[in-house]
Amino acid sequence: MRIILIRYHNNSMNIPYLLVRNKQKQKPSQKQKTDYWAGTLDEKWITKRVVIDMTVGLVMTKQKTPHQNKQHHPVLLESVLQVLSPKAGQSYLDLTAGYGGHASEVLDIIGESGSATLVDRDANAITELKKRFGDNENVELLHTDFVTAATGLIRKGKQFDMVLADIGVSSPHLDMPERGFSYAREGPLDMRMDQQQATTAADLINTMSEDELTHIFRSYGEEPRARRIARAITTHRPINRTSQLAAIVEDTVGKRYVGGTLPRVFQALRIAVNDELGQLSLLLTVLPKLLKPGGRMAIISFHSLEDRLVKQFIKQASYGLEATLANLTKKPIKGSKNDLHPRARSAMLRAAVK
Numbered sequence: 001m002r003i004i005l006i007r008y009h010n011n012s013m014n015i016p017y018l019l020v021r022n023k024q025k026q027k028p029s030q031k032q033k034t035d036y037w038a039g040t041l042d043e044k045w046i047t048k049r050v051v052i053d054m055t056v057g058l059v060m061t062k063q064k065t066p067h068q069n070k071q072h073h074p075v076l077l078e079s080v081l082q083v084l085s086p087k088a089g090q091s092y093l094d095l096t097a098g099y100g101g102h103a104s105e106v107l108d109i110i111g112e113s114g115s116a117t118l119v120d121r122d123a124n125a126i127t128e129l130k131k132r133f134g135d136n137e138n139v140e141l142l143h144t145d146f147v148t149a150a151t152g153l154i155r156k157g158k159q160f161d162m163v164l165a166d167i168g169v170s171s172p173h174l175d176m177p178e179r180g181f182s183y184a185r186e187g188p189l190d191m192r193m194d195q196q197q198a199t200t201a202a203d204l205i206n207t208m209s210e211d212e213l214t215h216i217f218r219s220y221g222e223e224p225r226a227r228r229i230a231r232a233i234t235t236h237r238p239i240n241r242t243s244q245l246a247a248i249v250e251d252t253v254g255k256r257y258v259g260g261t262l263p264r265v266f267q268a269l270r271i272a273v274n275d276e277l278g279q280l281s282l283l284l285t286v287l288p289k290l291l292k293p294g295g296r297m298a299i300i301s302f303h304s305l306e307d308r309l310v311k312q313f314i315k316q317a318s319y320g321l322e323a324t325l326a327n328l329t330k331k332p333i334k335g336s337k338n339d340l341h342p343r344a345r346s347a348m349l350r351a352a353v354k
């Protein structure tokens, strides 16, 4: 008999495993099937393979999905651990701690003699991090953007054995309609990672010129119909809801292209609202100063422009006699197309050592 153990999350997040027993004589009862299917089949990230396993298997324990748990599944976890190579007693800086997925794995390894500084500019993420790590006196939480955090830490003379930046939005961002990140969920056109920031997506959409919007969609979204979409937006303003913007995009590009266009338009707008490329460029200029000699850094990006910035930075920093870093990843480590986590499919990890 074969036991398939499907791990949706790492164990330290206290989320139960889903056990599926395969190739057994006894067929799952209709109720067992229904329990499972009702609970998880609507989750996009269930791969075909898992669903096939499920149809021939018996669900031994019921499982909450990551979505239901509002937890964040760490992307490229094994590769991150491999390149950062954490050891007991080391220090860790997580510049985009999110819901603490990577952090909890690293903390497990560095143990009580280790220490961690966890940064996020999202108030919800900080609240969750406080719940998870607030009791750990070796964990420091910083609610700010990573450029401000990095410069503050450098000013204090702090250096770390490991630094991680897992750039971009978290799944909970996309799941919460009120945050306005997702074209699939009706909500205000907000998209701010830091809710204290003044400018929202609606502000950009309602005030920028056709040329400026075209630039955003073209450069950050690589959207071929950028000009037409920008023009449609300027003629239909004010636009304050995700559904309004999605409908305008659909009317402009038609049903045939809307599926590919919506993610590009929303991603481009999000990058602009949060100045994501500006933040990353500034971070890269100071990053080596945050590493101890022998310290390791890893950056996960999800956008070709971000990956290009990281690649160029590591290339320059590891060049010649004056090199400050050695490259650990000649090519980016990529997420698998079959990964259970949809974000992982476009993830690119690069790493270097000081």
Ligand SMILES: C[S@@+](CC[C@H](N)C(=O)[O-])C[C@H]1O[C@@H](n2cnc3c(N)ncnc32)[C@H](O)[C@@H]1O
Residues within 6 Å of the ligand: 072, 073, 074, 075, 095, 096, 097, 098, 099, 100, 101, 102, 103, 119, 120, 121, 122, 125, 144, 145, 146, 147, 166, 167, 168, 169, 170, 171, 193, 279
């Ligand atoms: C992809 S999630 C990180 C997930 C995390 N690695 C985990 O395993 O839970 C990215 C997080 O980085 C945060 N973030 C993005 N850009 C940031 C910035 N410039 N400064 C600080 N936090 C940022 C977002 O708010 C989000 O919570």
